[in-house]
Amino acid sequence: MIRSKDKAVVVRKLSELRADLERVGDLPTSSQTLDQWMRYWIENVASKRVRPNTLAGYRSIVDRHIIPNIGRVKLDKLSAEHVRRMQASVIEAASSSYALNAHRVLAKALTDAEREGRVTRNVAKLLDAPRRGRTELNALTVQEAIQVIALCVDAFAADVYDPEPARWATYLLTGARRGEILGLERDRVGEYLDLSWQLQRIGDVFHCAG
Incomplete structure (x- = not known):
């Protein structure tokens, strides 16, 4: 449903929906939240592809960084701005490395959501991934x-x-x-x-x- 007091906004959004419909052949109608999708994705999609340790890492990233920041957002309402805010929040609370990991896991999950027709595009791909901070390693000579x-x-x-x-x-x-x-x-x-x-x-x- 499109709502706006501005006719021009309604026309623009309708045009965007038509373009999405032509591109993917269907439009998402579910009110599923990102939280719900990420948990479903971890248990039913990612678990079939990656090793147990990798899956445990994904689950930690989802629980600590993605869901607390943007988990309540409806999946079909998720925007690049939401992803940008998540990145900034994770960088502030943890580090750029954690923000990069969160971005990558979110992008993987949204790629599958797009493939299944749950969203019309992967908004995580609209933004550059955070750059990992340089780490000095103390190796043996x-x-x-x-x-x-x-x-x-x-x-x-x-x-x-x-x-x-x-x-x-x-x-x-x-x-x-x-x-x-x-x-x-x-x-x-x-x-x-x-x-x-x-x-x-x-x-x-x-x-x-x-």
Whole structure:
């Protein structure tokens, strides 16, 4: 329904609706809120595509940054201005990195909403994503890494079982992720390391992902 005291506004909005109808073949009539759509999307769409840890990250972003800021907005009323306000709020409360993550998750969810005909366009794509702030990483120097490996070698010679030296030496020598090293099994260690598996902790449950 289009309402306005200004005839020109009514004509303009009607023209926009006609253009949307010609483009997508249908118009959204649901009064579903963004909150409702994001929760549905997490459980029924994203969960089929991404790994458990990634899904947990999506859920955290939705619960902490997207829904508190714009969750009450009707899905078909969501505008670029709403997204802009969310970005600003997240940057102020957290950081530009969190704002970038929120923008990306929202854009993914709205892409699926558009594909399903729930919205006529993805308003998140109308804005530039926030730029991630520069982070200084404190990495070991080559000499420090050599010293750590030497300590690990010394630990191997001790007559005490301790898996930590092997784990840290493998980190430094391969650059593999933590989950990949923890997921290593005996039959995957030889001339080459087979890093097909990861051990991930999802909440209180350990999950093996291939």
